[in-house]
Amino acid sequence: MNPADLLDLEGYGHLLIQGAALTLSVGVAAMVVALALGMAGALARLSQSWLLRKAGTAYTVIVRGIPELVLMLIVYYGGTVLLQKLLSLGGGDVRVDINAFLAGTLVLGFVYGAYATEIFRGAFQAIAKGQIDAAKAYGMSDSQMFRRVQLPQAWRLAIPGLGNLWLTLLKATSITSVIGLTELARQADIIKAPTHRPFTVFFAASLLYLAMTALSDLVRIRVERWASAGFRRG
Amino acid sequence: MIVRRSILAALLLAAMASTAVADEKRKLIVATEGAYPPYNFVASDGSLQGFDVDFANALCEKIDAECSIIKQDWDGMIPGLMAKKYDLIVASMGILPEREEKIDFTIPYYQSPTALIATKTAGLQVGADGFVDPESLAGKKVGVQRATAYETFAREKWPKAEVMVYDSAESADLDMTAGRLDARFDDFIVLQGGILKSDSADDYERIGGIWAEKDFGSKGEGIGVRKGEDELREAVNKAILDMRADGTYKAINDKYFDFDIYGE
Numbered sequence: 001m002n003p004a005d006l007l008d009l010e011g012y013g014h015l016l017i018q019g020a021a022l023t024l025s026v027g028v029a030a031m032v033v034a035l036a037l038g039m040a041g042a043l044a045r046l047s048q049s050w051l052l053r054k055a056g057t058a059y060t061v062i063v064r065g066i067p068e069l070v071l072m073l074i075v076y077y078g079g080t081v082l083l084q085k086l087l088s089l090g091g092g093d094v095r096v097d098i099n100a101f102l103a104g105t106l107v108l109g110f111v112y113g114a115y116a117t118e119i120f121r122g123a124f125q126a127i128a129k130g131q132i133d134a135a136k137a138y139g140m141s142d143s144q145m146f147r148r149v150q151l152p153q154a155w156r157l158a159i160p161g162l163g164n165l166w167l168t169l170l171k172a173t174s175i176t177s178v179i180g181l182t183e184l185a186r187q188a189d190i191i192k193a194p195t196h197r198p199f200t201v202f203f204a205a206s207l208l209y210l211a212m213t214a215l216s217d218l219v220r221i222r223v224e225r226w227a228s229a230g231f232r233r234g
Numbered sequence: 235m236i237v238r239r240s241i242l243a244a245l246l247l248a249a250m251a252s253t254a255v256a257d258e259k260r261k262l263i264v265a266t267e268g269a270y271p272p273y274n275f276v277a278s279d280g281s282l283q284g285f286d287v288d289f290a291n292a293l294c295e296k297i298d299a300e301c302s303i304i305k306q307d308w309d310g311m312i313p314g315l316m317a318k319k320y321d322l323i324v325a326s327m328g329i330l331p332e333r334e335e336k337i338d339f340t341i342p343y344y345q346s347p348t349a350l351i352a353t354k355t356a357g358l359q360v361g362a363d364g365f366v367d368p369e370s371l372a373g374k375k376v377g378v379q380r381a382t383a384y385e386t387f388a389r390e391k392w393p394k395a396e397v398m399v400y401d402s403a404e405s406a407d408l409d410m411t412a413g414r415l416d417a418r419f420d421d422f423i424v425l426q427g428g429i430l431k432s433d434s435a436d437d438y439e440r441i442g443g444i445w446a447e448k449d450f451g452s453k454g455e456g457i458g459v460r461k462g463e464d465e466l467r468e469a470v471n472k473a474i475l476d477m478r479a480d481g482t483y484k485a486i487n488d489k490y491f492d493f494d495i496y497g498e
Contacts, residue, residue, distance in 0.1 A: 010278065011278035012278050015276070015278070015280055018280075073310075073313065076317075077310070077313040077314065077316070077317045080317040080318070080319070081316065081317050084317075084318060095318050096318075097319070177307045178307050178309050178310045179307075179310060180304070180306055180307065180310065180314065180319070182305065186307055189269055190268050190269045190275070190276050190305070191276070192269075193269045193270060193271050193275050193276075194271050194275045194276065194277070194278075196427070
């Protein structure tokens with residue numbers, strides 16, 4: 001076997017790239033959702049309100065306890081059937097189509113938001129108590145203190161954890177194939193059939209995943225440097 | 235909270251906007267897997283092709299429907315049909331009792347073919363029924379996949395043969411090419427894509443006819459339809475028989491196979 005054959009995809013290469021592009025879009029969109037939910041969740045868990053604290057805890061405990069694949073199936077298929085039943089109450093046969101990209105993004109964002117909640121909570125709690133006291137002593141309002149003291153530092157402390165989360169999330173996008181998205185892993189599975197080259201196809205797919213994760217790490221290092229401006233570099 | 239409520243409202247509106255309204259010409263969505271050549275697979279330009287795809291297109295023409303064919307991952311195939319993501323599954327799906335609990339099937343539109351391949355020097359004979367003569371298999375080593383209908387069939391029908399079991403078709407093929415087997419008994423399409431494509435393909439020949447799934451007690455491959463959609467199911471049943479009668483089936487069949495896959 002010619003070593004070059006190892007990367008011969010028989011003209012199917014562009015489909016793998018398309019799959020990688022979809023993987024990246026679902027990943028980025030879900031990460032945005034996860035960050036927003038994570039921040040909201042962390043604030044809820046640390047809030048003065050008993051109700052919000054309980055709600056935040058329920059979110060992280062329940063969501064982190066259910067496999068994302070199960071949640072994906074519940075939302076996409078179960079949700080569709082439920083909506084159809086509800087909308088058909090008035091009579092007639094109603095067909096509802098939940099967009100698979102939207103469903104995949106929201107479910108992944110929802111699940112990883114629970115993990116992000118814990119990362120942000122840890123970050124907020126790691127801020128030295130003395131700084132909070134100092135901010136109050138300066139007469140800062142709660143929102144001023146949040147913007148000037150807590151948030152900038154929480155970001156910095158959360159970045160290593162969030163970087164980790166992103167890598168996990170990026171690879172977890174492969175489960176969106178079950179709701180019909182032809183992302184990288186599913187595309188590889190499809191291409192291995194006509195080419196009869198499972199090793200080549202999955203090898204190429206792993207290289208694409210690796211390229212995405214390696215690139216992500218470079219971005220994380222830059223972001224970390226930016227967020228740590230004024231702190232010791234470690 | 236207001237923001238959340240408006241998002242919910244927008245989602246509901248979006249859901250209602252995409253609600254299909256009954257139309258004059260029936261519009262159907264057909265799902266296939268896209269990873270099971272030669273039945274359904276994706277060409278390098280990204281288009282869906284294969285026996286299932288051609289069959290689905292011809293079928294839609296017969297029932298006068300406007301169809302779009304989409305690819306769906308195997309694991310979500312039945313849930314997707316039940317959730318009305320599509321109306322028909324044309325994906326080489328075997329009619330199995332556990333699937334029939336969830337969805338309905340049409341009559342089989344093909345039956346996976348099974349064949350016996352032997353080395354030309356093994357001296358196997360074809361009997362009066364058109365299939366291998368069990369006597370000629372005496373003492374011959376026949377490779378089959380473990381715990382399959384093929385193994386049961388071989389042990390029952392060919393008591394004098396030495397049945398060798400393997401975990402996969404590939405490992406059985408390897409032993410055949412290494413000269414440790416006289417014959418291979420398996421899905422004919424698998425054999426054609428495996429041992430009959432190998433470098434030593436010229437050393438082998440098919441012995442006798444092709445078995446259909448019903449010879450192994452299976453029903454064959456059907457088209458999946460949601461439960462309760464009897465009118466559609468009947469229309470498809472009729473179309474399958476019509477396609478058999480008017481030659482449409484044969485034309486598609488001959489594009490992919492050098493034998494009749496219907497399994498009559």
